[in-house]
Amino acid sequence: MNDVKSSENLLPVVGFLKIPKDGQPYLEGARCDECEAVYTKPQTHCAQCLSPNSLRPYKLGCTGKLYTYSIVCRSFPGIEVPFISAYVDLDGGGALKGNLIDVEATPDAIRFGMPVNIIFDEALGRKDRKGNSYLSYFFAPA
Amino acid sequence: MNEVYVLGIDMIKFGRYPDKTVPQLGAEAVLLALDDAGLTMRDIESLYCGNAYQANAMVGQRILQEIGQTGIPVINVSNACATGATAFREAWMAVKAGACDIVVAVGVEQMGKGLLGSAGGERGISKEGLLGSGSMPATFAAIGLEHTRSHGTTFEQFAKVAVKNHKHSTMNPKAMYQKETPLEEVMNAEMIAYPNTKMMCSVNVDGAAAAVLVSEKKAKELGMKRVVRIAASALATDPYQLRNPTLPDINSCTRIAAKKAYGMAGITAGDLDLVELHDCFATAELVHYENLGLCKDGDAGRLIDSGETALGGRIPVNVSGGLLSKGHPIGATGIANIYEICTHLRDEAGERQVKNARYGLAHVIGLGTCCGVHILERAN
Numbered sequence: 321m322n323d324v325k326s327s328e329n330l331l332p333v334v335g336f337l338k339i340p341k342d343g344q345p346y347l348e349g350a351r352c353d354e355c356e357a358v359y360t361k362p363q364t365h366c367a368q369c370l371s372p373n374s375l376r377p378y379k380l381g382c383t384g385k386l387y388t389y390s391i392v393c394r395s396f397p398g399i400e401v402p403f404i405s406a407y408v409d410l411d412g413g414g415a416l417k418g419n420l421i422d423v424e425a426t427p428d429a430i431r432f433g434m435p436v437n438i439i440f441d442e443a444l445g446r447k448d449r450k451g452n453s454y455l456s457y458f459f460a461p462a
Numbered sequence: 463m464n465e466v467y468v469l470g471i472d473m474i475k476f477g478r479y480p481d482k483t484v485p486q487l488g489a490e491a492v493l494l495a496l497d498d499a500g501l502t503m504r505d506i507e508s509l510y511c512g513n514a515y516q517a518n519a520m521v522g523q524r525i526l527q528e529i530g531q532t533g534i535p536v537i538n539v540s541n542a543c544a545t546g547a548t549a550f551r552e553a554w555m556a557v558k559a560g561a562c563d564i565v566v567a568v569g570v571e572q573m574g575k576g577l578l579g580s581a582g583g584e585r586g587i588s589k590e591g592l593l594g595s596g597s598m599p600a601t602f603a604a605i606g607l608e609h610t611r612s613h614g615t616t617f618e619q620f621a622k623v624a625v626k627n628h629k630h631s632t633m634n635p636k637a638m639y640q641k642e643t644p645l646e647e648v649m650n651a652e653m654i655a656y657p658n659t660k661m662m663c664s665v666n667v668d669g670a671a672a673a674v675l676v677s678e679k680k681a682k683e684l685g686m687k688r689v690v691r692i693a694a695s696a697l698a699t700d701p702y703q704l705r706n707p708t709l710p711d712i713n714s715c716t717r718i719a720a721k722k723a724y725g726m727a728g729i730t731a732g733d734l735d736l737v738e739l740h741d742c743f744a745t746a747e748l749v750h751y752e753n754l755g756l757c758k759d760g761d762a763g764r765l766i767d768s769g770e771t772a773l774g775g776r777i778p779v780n781v782s783g784g785l786l787s788k789g790h791p792i793g794a795t796g797i798a799n800i801y802e803i804c805t806h807l808r809d810e811a812g813e814r815q816v817k818n819a820r821y822g823l824a825h826v827i828g829l830g831t832c833c834g835v836h837i838l839e840r841a842n
Contacts, residue, residue, distance in 0.1 A: 388604045388605075388709065392591070393652070394653075396590055400591060405600050415708045443587060
């Protein structure tokens with residue numbers, strides 16, 4: 321995990337996951353200079369304060385706290401269950417949804433507000449139609 | 463003041479109709495509503511058609527091809543699960559503005575089976591089960607657990623919503639399911655997305671509902687006996703919020719729409735006699751108790767425990783059986799909820815009748831996100 325070598329030749333699972341040639345993968349969103357709203361994607365204008373030219377690229381935090389979740393026991397065909405669909409408030413602003421891993425999929429094992437790290441790893445071995453492999457992000461207990 | 467009234471309204475029994483087309487189902491509902499109003503397609507000046515899954519396929523015009531191509535304007539609308547309420551609101555606005563005297567709003571949908579939502583595989587690889595879940599049961603489960611986080615709401619309290627609504631459904635012949643489900647059965651049913659078990663998820667069904675809306679002038683001409691006054695119509699979208707749209711915010715837009723609607727009707731939540739709200743999942747019903755002001759923030763769990771939202775209680779919610787038992791054909795749901803309210807305000811709800819009901823509120827949420835709230839008032 322977090323191994324730069326392993327992320328070579330992997331495509332980012334989402335546009336805001338950046339894989340630099342040299343260095344660690346990271347998540348990059350946008351932040352408003354005026355109101356400090358943080359987004360996981362580029363924006364035309366700021367959706368909170370409506371400023372037209374206030375958004376700058378912003379490196380998202382690599383730690384956060386669990387806000388809410390669901391334990392998914394039935395999903396679409398071909399998707400392995402159970403898994404924890406987690407919503408995390410990122411330290412430094414912004415919110416992300418992702419899989420919470422390394423935690424037992426039972427309510428007793430999951431605590432609201434629990435600190436998590438964002439880790440990068442291969443996207444569960446999933447490949448696209450052209451056979452490309454992907455790098456994804458996950459939440460793991462800090 | 464140009465008041466707007468519902469003169470006729472009806473819905474088909476929700477169910478599975480694989481041998482029928484969307485326009486055929488919509489046409490059935492329009493004919494039922496016209497019969498209820500004592501009118502024909504010749505009387506209709508404009509038609510507002512709500513449908514989500516064939517939004518680019520001119521469903522309103524195809525309904526007219528089934529029952530009468532009179533050359534009137536047709537407006538096709540799509541707004542996720544708030545589609546029907548949006549069509550109804552557009553129809554209301556045309557009459558309110560004085561542009562028309564008699565219009566029809568229809569909502570219709572044919573649903574597939576299985577989970578609503580998207581596996582997110584449109585580009586690259588599927589994100590489902592990789593970047594969390596995009597399924598509706600999981601999304602609304604997380605919204606429920608957000609309430610648990612703030613107020614300690616329990617799995618059992620969420621499950622009680624399904625017990626109540628399924629019990630109500632036994633009195634509604636137009637519901638897809640009419641079967642009581644005791645608490646243990648709900649809690650022990652297959653877990654879909656904790657804390658929503660299968661019995662806490664609405665049913666994907668086919669359905670259609672339609673309403674004839676008329677101006678005050680026409681209502682007086684045609685007969686006021688069974689009309690219902692539209693006291694308020696409000697639509698709101700999700701305002702900026704820190705976690706939205708990562709976690710869809712169904713709360714803020716409901717609060718905005720509810721506040722507008724109460725203001726327009728000149729009443730408060732305490733004046734309501736019944737509510738049909740968007741219980742797409744059991745978890746959703748509890749958060750909307752607070753969003754609609756039926757109880758104080760944090761008291762939704764206690765409200766379901768108290769039984770006050772069951773038929774016979776202080777403020778009955780989803781006496782139709784709700785989306786949980788009636789089914790949720792997404793384009794039709796908004797008008798079907800209004801149908802339920804009107805049926806009570808006309809004293810025609812049979813054994814599930816809320817006695818002496820004067821005001822009722824119909825609420826829907828379309829994820830993505832929008833909220834429609836209508837308040838209806840007995841006119842007689």
